[in-house]
Structures are given as structure tokens and as C-alpha cells.
Amino acid sequence: MPINADDLSWTTPDAADAAWRRKQLGEAADSEELGCSLYELPAGQRSWPYHYHTANEEALYVLAGAGTLRLDGETYPLRPGEYAAFPADASGAHRVVNDGDEPLRYLVVSTMREPDVTVYPDSETFGVYVGSPPGGREQRSLSGYYRIDDDVDYWDGENNR
Numbered sequence: 001m002p003i004n005a006d007d008l009s010w011t012t013p014d015a016a017d018a019a020w021r022r023k024q025l026g027e028a029a030d031s032e033e034l035g036c037s038l039y040e041l042p043a044g045q046r047s048w049p050y051h052y053h054t055a056n057e058e059a060l061y062v063l064a065g066a067g068t069l070r071l072d073g074e075t076y077p078l079r080p081g082e083y084a085a086f087p088a089d090a091s092g093a094h095r096v097v098n099d100g101d102e103p104l105r106y107l108v109v110s111t112m113r114e115p116d117v118t119v120y121p122d123s124e125t126f127g128v129y130v131g132s133p134p135g136g137r138e139q140r141s142l143s144g145y146y147r148i149d150d151d152v153d154y155w156d157g158e159n160n161r
């Protein structure tokens with residue numbers, strides 16, 4: 001059944017340093033394998049930290065406003081009509097910044113595969129999502145954020161002998 005974005009409420013992130021608003025269109029339309037969210041990013045704000053997914057491809061389409069896209073270590077201007085794809089590997093690492101004067105509105109479309117690992121190169125951390133993909137609302141059987149350098153030897157310890 002079709003839905004209208006005007007009929008949906010905005011949600012905001014739980015993170016204290018994030019200021020964007022989001023409407024999860026894919027979920028509202030009962031999409032199962034494709035996510036789509038409408039984002040509104042206020043002037044001077046940044047979206048999710050610079051990251052890439054290892055299982056989910058994403059794409060962005062700008063509706064209104066202006067900003068900058070950091071993609072695979074390069075920066076690109078954003079304006080209405082811009083489209084960018086983010087492959088499910090390090091070349092898809094991205095972050096949106098609203099360095100304009102007006103709110104930046106854009107759509108993000110993604111596959112909804114799980115399990116997924118999201119890598120945050122700037123902070124050298126990663127997130128693990130099992131049972132529900134990033135952006136999914138189902139209960140996860142395993143999830144968390146970890147430092148990349150916290151590797152442990154599988155064979156160390158009494159329980160692994």
C-alpha cells in the first residue's frame with residue numbers, strides 16, 4: 001500500500017551529538033528487503049559518522065538544500081538532484097555534512113541484509129548487527145560496537161582448550 005511521507009512522524013537519533021531527523025519510508029510501506037529513509041539535516045550538522053557497510057549497499061538522492069558528501073576519502077558538493085551509490089565495502093565509506101544555510105533533505109535507500117558489520121574508519125571501530133539489519137527495528141540476537149584493535153587470540157584462555 002502506498003504511504004505519504006507527510007503522514008509519518010519524524011524520529012530523531014538517541015545520540016547526543018546527532019541532530020538529524022528521519023522518516024523510515026520503507027518500513028512504513030512494509031518493505032522487506034529494501035530500506036528507504038527521508039533525512040533532514042539542519043544547517044551546520046553532520047549525519048552518521050563516516051562509515052561503510054560490509055553487507056548492505058546504500059544510495060543517496062538529494063531533494064533540497066546543499067551540503068558536502070565525503071565518499072571514499074574524497075569530498076563532493078551536494079545539491080538537489082545529486083545521486084551517489086555506496087558499495088558494501090571500503091569504497092562506499094561515506095558521511096553527509098550540511099555546510100549550507102538551509103536544511104538538507106535527502107533520501108537514503110539500502111538493501112536490508114543481516115548480519116552486517118559497519119566499519120567506522122575515523123574512530124577505528126566497527127558495529128555488528130545480527131537478527132535485524134542496520135535501520136531495522138526487529139530485536140537483535142547479537143549487536144555491539146567494538147575497537148578494531150581489540151582482536152583476541154581464539155586459542156588463549158581456559159575455555160578454548
